[in-house]
Amino acid sequence: MAEPPGLVEARELTKRFGDKVAVDHLSFTVEPGRVTGFLGPNGAGKSTTMRLITSLDRPDGGTATIGGLAYEQLTKPLSTVGALLEARSVHPGRSARNHLLFLAQTQGIPARRVDEVLDLVGLRDVARKRAGAFSLGMNQRLGIAAAMLGDPRVLLLDEPGNGLDPEGIRWARNLIRQLASEGRTVFVSSHLMSEMAVTADHLIVIGRGALIADCSTQEFIQRSSERSVLVRTPDAGRLRELIADEGGTARQGGDGALIVTGLAAPRIGELAASASLVLHELTPQLPSLEEAFMELTAGSVEFGDTGAS
Secondary structure (H helix, E strand, O other): OOOOOOOEEEEEEEEEEOOEEEEEEEEEEEOOOEEEEEEOOOOOOHHHHHHHHOOOOOOOEEEEEEOOEOHHHOOOHHHHEEEEOOOOOOOOOOEHHHHHHHHHHHHOOOHHHHHHHHHHOOOHHHOOOEHHHOOHHHHHHHHHHHHHOOOOOEEEEEOOOOOOOHHHHHHHHHHHHHHHHOOOEEEEEOOOHHHHHHHOOEEEEEEOOEEEEEEEHHHHHHHOOOOEEEEEOOOHHHHHHHHHHOOOEEEEOHHHOEEEEOOOHHHHHHHHHHOOOOOOEEEEEOOOHHHHHHHHOHHHOOOOOOOOO
């Protein structure tokens, strides 16, 4: 049975640079209709993996396919896969419009589509300006326009938020979610954990080129052991002593609340009841995506320049 046209699959994907293993027998599936975040520490192999998917690098083992085909087997790749892998891969002397027009002509895409994507990314007013004079944020928008040129079913976006101001980051987030809601496959790598927390439905997390997690964003956060409990009480000093005696830690949070780690909420409630202390709030707190990421990838952090991200 034929695979869905937007399904991206890596199977035992492996890439070495000399004696450095950049991607290590990596297997995962990116499904249509949701935003899949691609996370990992610096040097984890994220960019290399995306280059392998788009056949810019050759794997030393395994396969990467889009709808069951390798990228080089696609007859009109821009109409199947749109990729933002390097925002500044534009001839600096070309205008934004001419850059997109050149790409369109290689794939038989009508010129009117160039104007449509320039409007989509907010570059219509600078369409005839040379790309060499663009800021990083403007280059990011141009890169997204190029990725959208063929109206593809699959989007691979490597750090699309780089260089964007807060308004631009919100624009990119809304665009990415809109594209996924249309049934497209959206695979996004990012170091902006706060953005991934509100953008990604699913996460693929790697470290040292190997898979760490392949699950929903919520499930990934829940895997973290770094849980805390928000406690409000008029007897904060006494409760802190009881928590410390029990082996927990309580620190002052906002508005006089205590942030307790090392003890579960039921046990904190029992300690307060045993001492006849009044509690106004006792709320378990999940860690942020950033906190969960830092904990669960702690053993996979690369120090120094590895040459593969």
